[in-house]
Amino acid sequence: MAQQPVFDQDGDQRVDEEFIDDVTDAEERETAHRERGTSRPITVVGNPVLHKECKDVTAFDDELGRLIDDMFASQRTAEGVGLAANQIGVDLKVFVYDCLDDEGVRHVGAVCNPVLDELPAERRILDDSNEGCLSVPGAYAELPRPDYAVVRGQDAKGETVAIRGTGYFARCLQHETDHLYGYLYIDRLSKRERKDALKQMAEREPRYPVVAND
Numbered sequence: 228m229a230q231q232p233v234f235d236q237d238g239d240q241r242v243d244e245e246f247i248d249d250v251t252d253a254e255e256r257e258t259a260h261r262e263r264g265t266s267r268p269i270t271v272v273g274n275p276v277l278h279k280e281c282k283d284v285t286a287f288d289d290e291l292g293r294l295i296d297d298m299f300a301s302q303r304t305a306e307g308v309g310l311a312a313n314q315i316g317v318d319l320k321v322f323v324y325d326c327l328d329d330e331g332v333r334h335v336g337a338v339c340n341p342v343l344d345e346l347p348a349e350r351r352i353l354d355d356s357n358e359g360c361l362s363v364p365g366a367y368a369e370l371p372r373p374d375y376a377v378v379r380g381q382d383a384k385g386e387t388v389a390i391r392g393t394g395y396f397a398r399c400l401q402h403e404t405d406h407l408y409g410y411l412y413i414d415r416l417s418k419r420e421r422k423d424a425l426k427q428m429a430e431r432e433p434r435y436p437v438v439a440n441d
């Protein structure tokens with residue numbers, strides 16, 4: 228896979244072999260996935276599958292490929308920029324994304340068994356933009372998160388990958404990784420903000436199919 232130009236800390240452009248290229252042919256790749264896939268309804272807060280750590284992906288086979296296709300289809304139906312497998316009820320550590328970074332560049336990909344890098348203190352610049360989640364439909368809340376993130380894991384074939392995100396894409400990588408460990412963004416809010424988010428959700432009809440909770 229081709230390498231993408233990145234910028235080092237001095238702002239000089241260089242080729243960095245460590246990070247995957249999830250930018251080239253983003254539109255074509257996203258379209259191919261979702262056209263092969265079938266959209267599935269989205270699980271919402273309260274569904275047990277969202278509130279526990281998912282299982283590691285160990286089989287990098289056709290079934291995983293079909294799951295990823297279905298996730299892209301579901302993400303598009305729900306107009307999301309990221310989707311974790313447990314958001315369509317599947318207990319596996321994989322997420323997909325289709326998200327713009329802080330320079331408006333579109334990133335498309337899938338990551339299995341993601342782990343976030345711990346950021347050194349000087350890279351922890353918090354951004355307190357609004358955040359929302361397809362599993363908390365209709366709700367938004369400000370949530371400070373680092374504006375830079377690196378996720379390491381495996382691709383659909385089991386190859387080791389590292390992905391770097393800035394701006395909203397950094398937020399997305401953190402949000403989706405959280406999902407696979409059983410955390411929603413509202414779990415990171417204060418009690419009062421969490422209550423407010425759930426109230427926003429109760430007051431609005433989801434704009435896409437969801438799985439009703441028992």
Ligand SMILES: [Zn+2]
Pocket residue numbers: 359360361362402406
């Ligand atoms: Zn979410």
